[in-house]
Amino acid sequence: MAAPATLAIVDTRCANLASVVFALERLGVQPLVTADAGELQTAERVLLPGVGTAGAAMRELERLGLPDVLRSLRQPVLGICLGMQLLTRESEESAQDGQNQRCLGVIDAVTRRMDAGGLTLPHMGWNRLDAARPSPLLAGLDGAYVYYVHGYAVPPGPATLAGTTYGGSFSAVLGQGNFFGAQFHPERSGPAGARLLRNFLELEANPC
Amino acid sequence: MTAPISNLTRRIIPCLDVKDGQVVKGVQFRDHEVVGDPVALARRYAEAGADELVFYDITASSDGRTVSKAWVSDIARVIDIPFCVAGGIRSVAQAREVLSRGADKISVNSPALERPELIEELVAEFGQQCVVVGIDSFQDEAGEYRVYQFTGDETRTQRTGWTTLAWVREAVRRGAGELVLNCMNRDGVRQGYDVAQLAAVRAICPVPLIASGGAGAAQHFTDVFRQAGVDGALAASVFHKGLLEMTDLKAELSRQGISIRPVYTADPTPKGTS
Numbered sequence: 005m006a007a008p009a010t011l012a013i014v015d016t017r018c019a020n021l022a023s024v025v026f027a028l029e030r031l032g033v034q035p036l037v038t039a040d041a042g043e044l045q046t047a048e049r050v051l052l053p054g055v056g057t058a059g060a061a062m063r064e065l066e067r068l069g070l071p072d073v074l075r076s077l078r079q080p081v082l083g084i085c086l087g088m089q090l091l092t093r094e095s096e097e098s099a100q101d102g103q104n105q106r107c108l109g110v111i112d113a114v115t116r117r118m119d120a121g122g123l124t125l126p127h128m129g130w131n132r133l134d135a136a137r138p139s140p141l142l143a144g145l146d147g148a149y150v151y152y153v154h155g156y157a158v159p160p161g162p163a164t165l166a167g168t169t170y171g172g173s174f175s176a177v178l179g180q181g182n183f184f185g186a187q188f189h190p191e192r193s194g195p196a197g198a199r200l201l202r203n204f205l206e207l208e209a210n211p212c
Numbered sequence: 213m214t215a216p217i218s219n220l221t222r223r224i225i226p227c228l229d230v231k232d233g234q235v236v237k238g239v240q241f242r243d244h245e246v247v248g249d250p251v252a253l254a255r256r257y258a259e260a261g262a263d264e265l266v267f268y269d270i271t272a273s274s275d276g277r278t279v280s281k282a283w284v285s286d287i288a289r290v291i292d293i294p295f296c297v298a299g300g301i302r303s304v305a306q307a308r309e310v311l312s313r314g315a316d317k318i319s320v321n322s323p324a325l326e327r328p329e330l331i332e333e334l335v336a337e338f339g340q341q342c343v344v345v346g347i348d349s350f351q352d353e354a355g356e357y358r359v360y361q362f363t364g365d366e367t368r369t370q371r372t373g374w375t376t377l378a379w380v381r382e383a384v385r386r387g388a389g390e391l392v393l394n395c396m397n398r399d400g401v402r403q404g405y406d407v408a409q410l411a412a413v414r415a416i417c418p419v420p421l422i423a424s425g426g427a428g429a430a431q432h433f434t435d436v437f438r439q440a441g442v443d444g445a446l447a448a449s450v451f452h453k454g455l456l457e458m459t460d461l462k463a464e465l466s467r468q469g470i471s472i473r474p475v476y477t478a479d480p481t482p483k484g485t486s
Binding site for chain 1: 216217218219220221222223258263285288289292293294311312313314316338339340341342389390418419420443444473474
């Protein structure tokens with residue numbers, strides 16, 4: 005069997021997979037893109053990208069038999085954009101019959117439709133990130149501008165490590181235990197995004 | 213009532229017109245001259261502080277062929293800011309090819325005019341956030357703004373039945389996540405954006421709106437952000453010809469009180485934490 009991957013990216017076949025791989029390659033890391041439960045469980049770190057809708061993404065994870073595998077991971081896990089929202093308990097996106105879309109539930113928060121007080125949606129562009137709690141994931145990033153594209157967001161809460169303001173406040177970075185998430189796209193956020201990925205790669209790994 | 217608080221910055225977007233794999237620029241869409249290699253230019257603009265890039269394959273729609281999109285991966289590998297690819301995307305499959313190569317958004321123009329359902333198909337498949345509708349608008353003698361198509365080839369350029377405002381409403385209704393309004397009367401002549409037209413579109417456009425056509429000086433950017441309220445400003449020749457440096461432009465916009473992402477040359481926060 006091959007040596008465990010330094011970093012595994014969950015192969016959700018979403019559209020921004022290539023950009024995420026390229027961003028890590030620019031940092032000198034060759035990620036393993038996989039949907040294999042064993043490879044994900046043994047990787048030092050796991051990244052969950054996501055573009056699309058919460059419902060479609062959860063269906064894809066279920067088709068791959070991955071929700072429980074992801075829930076049980078003990079190493080650092082980073083969700084990006086929709087990938088971050090999938091880490092929350094549930095999402096108002098893809099809600100059916102008044103029931104929110106159930107998500108992975110490893111971060112105790114709920115993803116809601118953004119209320120930007122009348123500002124243009126989706127929230128698209130470069131916005132400032134403000135640290136809410138100290139975290140090694142945020143080293144060098146307080147006040148940095150990062151690139152967002154989203155219409156759903158996680159309201160500020162106990163798991164919020166950093167926030168951003170657009171109409172109201174929402175979570176820019178989440179963290180609970182070994183699970184982390186970035187609402188923005190680090191792979192497309194210039195030097196600031198590269199710094200977040202580097203911080204994630206340097207988080208202390210505690211494999212099971 | 214006070215305006216909602218936002219730290220979202222206005223985007224400066226260099227546009228690279230690609231023809232046969234080279235970046236070109238014409239005057240009012242004609243007489244294209246080669247200005248350089250797409251990957252090298254992309255890297256230069258990203259490092260200089262561009263907020264986003266648009267690559268517009270100007271040959272693709274007008275001569276009916278689909279051009280190889282291998283260059284999209286080359287760009288995605290090198291740059292770390294978002295970019296959009298436009299030109300010749302007329303199906304979900306073609307859009308998927310471009311997005312899977314690492315583009316963040318796709319922009320449709322003539323194919324959406326021929327078959328407006330394309331907008332809905334793309335939105336259903338990839339989400340509203342990555343579907344941009346480009347509109348080429350020309351103000352006629354009577355002062356009416358009208359939509360043109362096949363503008364990449366002057367021999368095939370033709371007026372459509374749409375007024376610009378009607379097509380804006382239609383594109384938004386069908387789910388477009390962003391609009392790029394190219395004001396053809398101003399394209400390439402560097403006399404300033406068409407602020408009046410952009411303000412008219414802004415008033416009816418609830419999604420992000422990008423101004424295109426006419427940038428020639430920093431003041432033009434200030435004017436279009438202040439007076440037309442656009443989310444981003446796209447420009448080509450003013451950057452390609454080196455008439456305006458990105459760092460100078462951003463510094464000037466900041467001085468004018470326009471919310472702009474600062475240009476980082478190294479680490480995002482030079483002082484402070486490790």
